[in-house]
Amino acid sequence: MVQVIDLNDNPPELTISSLTSPIPENSPEIVIAVFSISDLDSGENGKMVCSIQDDLPFVLKPSVDNFYTLTTEGALDRESKAEYNITITVSDLGSPRLTSEHNITVLISDVNDNSPVFTQRAYKLYLQENNSPALHIGSVSASDRDSGINAQVTYSLLPPETGDLPLFSYISINSDNGHLYALRSLDYEAIQAFQFTVRAVDGGSPSLSSQAVVQVLVEDENDNSPFVLYPLQNGTAPCNDLVPRAAEPGYLVTKVVAVDRDWGQNSWLSYQLVKATDPGLFTLFAHNGEVHTARPISDRDTIKQKLLVLVKDNGQPPLSTMATLNVLLVDGFSEPYMQFPAAPKEQVQTDSLTTYLVISLASVSFLFLVSVIMFIAIQLWKSKKNATDISRFTSNGPFPGHLVDVSRTGTLSQSYQYEVCLASGSETSEFKFLKPVVPILPTLQGNENSIENSALRNNFCFN
Structure with missing residues (x-):
């Protein structure tokens, strides 16, 4: 019997059964690949181990009959890494060891998980x-x-x-x-x-x-010209500033007040005296528009002084407006109007002025009362005079030519005496009405009615 001893002369082999790529990001644990490994050798030479890189978010899990699964450890982020190259290394336990490698590329698909x-x-x-x-x-x-x-x-x-x-x-x-x-x-x-x-x-x-x-x-852009608030430049009601002829040099005559709707340096205003009736009489402060006298005023100076002031802003290009000042040189200004007195003197002057006003008011009231009394006395005197004139008509005597002779005899009998009522303020020739005055006569039984009828017939009214 010849026994053949195995030598480790066959490297391991890897067979992929399934592969999922790409896989969606933010997915939970998911199986990427299923594969199996094999080695033709036997014994220790046929035993195998499988591994992948350590820095990958994947894990190998062994299954039955030398099957393995490649899964994710957790959710993946495509924005961090969109593609993974995985190298699966399979080694046997022989001596010397034989190794085989298999590369897998896994793509991560995008999920709308990021806002702009x-x-x-x-x-x-x-x-x-x-x-x-x-x-x-x-x-x-x-x-x-x-x-x-x-x-x-x-x-x-x-x-x-x-x-x-x-x-x-x-x-x-x-x-x-x-x-x-x-x-x-x-x-x-x-x-x-x-x-x-x-x-x-x-x-x-x-x-x-x-x-x-x-x-x-x-x-801001320099698109607004300065606008003069004082003096008004409407031309309908010119404003005249009065200056006493006794004013000393430096006397404040008036102040040109202007504004500009622009902003910043476009609204910075400067003032310039362009023309004047007497150029040497007045001076103009460029930064605030105040007009002061430059010298004492003489008798030869014209009463009416006209000043032409140019108001200009600091924009680029600068815009400007013209203002006309009318100054009158007058007499009669007292010293307190020309100087600023101290506070105590000002109070004394105010009290004196109040006293003068009270005295003036009392005098006017007294004169008015005297006038009313005199008017009433004159009216009473006229009334008495009119009464005296009326009494003349009741006496016997020649009949006045301007009255009507009722009996045509030239005189009025006792039965035709009239009571004259004059209008107030009228002359003797003007009367309101005439009323016959019936004299007291011995009463006759047969003549009573005739006397009454005669009195009624002679009732005359004149306006």
């Missing part, structure tokens, strides 16, 4: 006012770590929460690349800054999104 990420959490853009419509003012950008359609990002503007700003009439965005455009010309004096929110959405299902805040700052 903006390059900045907040953007700040600058826009010069008076811009042209459809001007590109800036861009926003967001990226997605996913792949394929899961990484396709689209942009949109979110409506403002308050609704006060008509955002969609100011700004538009290109949904594909995030470019921002100003839809209309902006005015710094109307709006200095505004902000809005941009949303980026990927194309996955379900889609994921993120947001970023964009602030637009409108930069």
Whole structure:
């Protein structure tokens, strides 16, 4: 009998039964491959061991009849590593050992598990006012770590929460690349800054999104000329400033007050005296617009002084406005109006002025009362005079030529005496009505009715 002794002359062999690739990321423990190993040798030469690299998130699990499974240790992240090269090494236990290797490539498929990420959490853009419509003012950008359609990002503007700003009439965005455009010309004096929110959405299902805040700052442009508040330049009611002829040099005449709607150095104003009736009489402070006398005022100086002041801003290019000042040189200003007295003297002057006002008011009241009393006395005197004139009509005598002679005899008998009632303030020739006065006569039984009838017939009223 001849016994043949085995030599370790056959390397192990590996046969893959199934292989799954690619595998989705974020999946739990999953079987990637199922394979079997074999060795033609026998004994120790036919025993085998199987292994893979240590730095891989995979594990080999032995099964029955030299079958093995290659599984994941946990969820994989495609964004960290999208492809794995696995080398399965099979070695026998012979001497010398024989080894065989088999390479497996495992691809990780993408899952939409990442939201778009903006390059900045907040953007700040600058826009010069008076811009042209459809001007590109800036861009926003967001990226997605996913792949394929899961990484396709689209942009949109979110409506403002308050609704006060008509955002969609100011700004538009290109949904594909995030470019921002100003839809209309902006005015710094109307709006200095505004902000809005941009949303980026990927194309996955379900889609994921993120947001970023964009602030637009409108930069000022020197597009407003200075406006003169004082003196008013409307031309309808010129303002005249009075200056006493006794004013000393440095006397504050007036101050030109102007404003500029622009901002920063565009609103810095300077003042310049361009023209004056007497250029040497007044001086103008360039930084605040105050007009002071430069020298004493003489009698030869014209009463009416006209000054032309140029108000200019500090913008580029500078804008300016002309202001006209009318100054009158007058007499009669007292010394207290020209100087600023101390506080105690000012109080004394105020008290004295109050006393003078009280005395003046009392004098006027007294004169008014005297006038009323005199008017009443004159009216009473006129009333007495009128009564005296009336009494003359009741006496016998020649009949006045301006009265009607009823009996045509030239005199009035006792039965035709009249009571004259004059209107107040009238002359003797003006009366209101005449009323016959019936004299007291001896009563006759037969003549009573005739006397009464005669009295009634002679009732006359004149206006």
